[in-house]
Amino acid sequence: MTKEITNDAINNYTQDLAKHAGINIASHAAQENGIFKASQNTQTKIDLDPTFSIEIDTGKPADQKQSGRCWMFSALNTMRHPLQKEYKVKDFELSQNFTNFWDKFEKSNWFFENVIATAEQPLGDRKVAFLFATPQQDGGQWDMLCGLIQKYGIVPKTVYPETANATNSSALNDTLNTLLRKDGLELRDLVNAGKSEEAIQTRKNEMLNDVFRILAVSLGVPPTKFDFEYKDDDGNYHRDAAITPKEFFDKYVGMNLEDHVSTxxxxxxxxxxxxxxSVEYLGNVVGGRQVRHLNLKIAEMKELIIKQLKAGEVVWFGSNVGKDSDRQLGLLDTNIYKRDELFDIDFSMSKADMLDSGESMMDHAMVITGVDLVNDKPTKWKIENSWGVKPGFKGYFVMSDSWFDSFVYQAVINKKFLPDDLKNAFDEGSKDPIQLLPWDPMGALAFK
Incomplete structure (x- = not known):
């Protein structure tokens, strides 16, 4: 039986306000400055001073601008750092637009294939509705980036630079998704009309041709061969002629992507x-690398990350950057806002409850480049973001260890740092990973 809100109840709520100490001061502060500024904890600025006992110099942060390609920028940052050091090219960048082009092209085919596979299900089916809700977008995960590079390679940013539609992707995403939904409905009709697989695939190929044209006009045609020319930091000239993107990755990046595990x-x-x-419908390259996650305790994840940092290797990670953070200050801390004190209400939730209720999930990928250890325990972490050099400490953020506990969900670890039991668990589990539903929080894409 439903119950409406009565006037007596509202009177009781109003009278209850007076029972909370400092309610008038809190009201003035919140109404004048907003909830977050009114509840901001100045101690966080002191606690998160950007000083670290272990720190890897990675140079100037990149800038994804008005696009949701953080996962690409962060992954390519982990690959460019060793290249910068070995070849003495300060602030060198790999082309984020190159992976962007092929990601959107492959995601279109991924969408078409899943639409064909579910064509006999009604449009109101939750999985079908999930597919059509966002046929493609900027966001992604580590394994998806690996799948692109394994198939297409990578190029320097100077060879395939950013365009207006790469740095501000809303119009391109809207255009592509309109076309994909239209074509997706047609593919469903072809399947349900009993057309042959050959006829359906022929029509799908014509649709992909339209997608390629949109991407080529908006982003440019990706190179298949190029000349790699650069001057190193000592002023020496270098030229590598007629190299392919896959050859460039193998020669200049040389990262064994199969050795890097998503935890x-x-x-x-x-x-x-x-x-x-793994997660149903999560991916981009049909026939390519499958998304696989090894679930670890938070202490195990931290231990592995610290091992990797001590060995001089940075760490790609995914988190919920919108929670308990200040973008301009570059601070990530569970104590940065004292909303419980402002409202005299307990807002605390466990990490499990936040995931189960949709309160929190991964939405952003960055790179861990340092940690401050006190008595061998982490207290704060140095973070390379991809929002340019204006926010935070010249583009770097500081993350408290308590924020790590609450809002870090994913970290990519080099297999050589895994103990044998975890290595075996990943290898054995990867043969037949447990399938999660498409909307599971572990299938969330990093897109901010």
Whole structure:
């Protein structure tokens, strides 16, 4: 039986206000300055001083601008750092637009293939509705970037630079999604009309031709061969002629992508630790690398990250950057806002409850480049972001260890740092990973 809100109840709520100490001061502060400024904790600025006991110099942060390609920028940052050092090219960048082009092209084919596979299900089916809700977008995860590079390689940013539609992607995304939804409905009709697989694939190929044209006009045609020319920091000239994107990756980046494992921290009851998970419909390259996550305890994840940092290797990670953070100050801390004190209300939730209720999930990828250890325990972490050099400490952020516990969900670890039991757990679990539903929080894409 439903119950309406009565006038007596509202009178009781109003009278209850007077019982909370400092309510008038809190009201003035919140109404004049907004909730976050009124509840901001100045101690966070002191606690998160950007000084670290272990720190890797990675140079000037990149800038994804008005696009949701943080996962690409962060992944390519982990690849360019060793290249910068080895070849003495300060602030060198790999082309984020190159992976962007092929990601959108492959995601279109991924969408078409999933539409064909579910064509006999009604449009109101939750999985079908999920596919059509966002046929493609800027966001992604680590394994998806690896799949692109394994198929297409990579090029320097100077060879395939950013365009207006790469740095501000809203119009391109809208245009592509309109076309994909229209074509997706046609593919469903062809399947349900009993057309042959050959006829359906022929029509799909014509649709992909239209997608390629949109991308080529908006982003440019990606190079298949190019001349790599540069001057190193000592002023020496270098030229590598007629190199392919895959040859460039193998020669100049040389990262063994199969050795890098996606670990997650999902302390929910449906995800046992040390098991490997994948997510239905999560991916981009049909026939390419599958998304696989090894679920770890938060202490295990931290230990592995610290090992990797001590060895001089940075760490790609995914988190919920919109929670308890100040973009301009570059601070990530669970104590940065004292909303519980401002309103005299307990807002606390466990990490598992936040995931299960949709309160939190991964939305942004960055790079861990340092950590401050006190008595061998981490207190704060140095973060390379991809929002340019204006926010934070010249583009770098500082993350408290408590924020790590609450809002870090994914970290990519080099297999050589995994103990044998976790290495075996990943290898065995990857043969038949546990499939999660498409809308599971571990399938969330980094897009901010």
């Amino acid at each position: 997650i921290n999902a302390p929910t009851s449906d995800k046992p630790y040390h098991k490997v998970f």
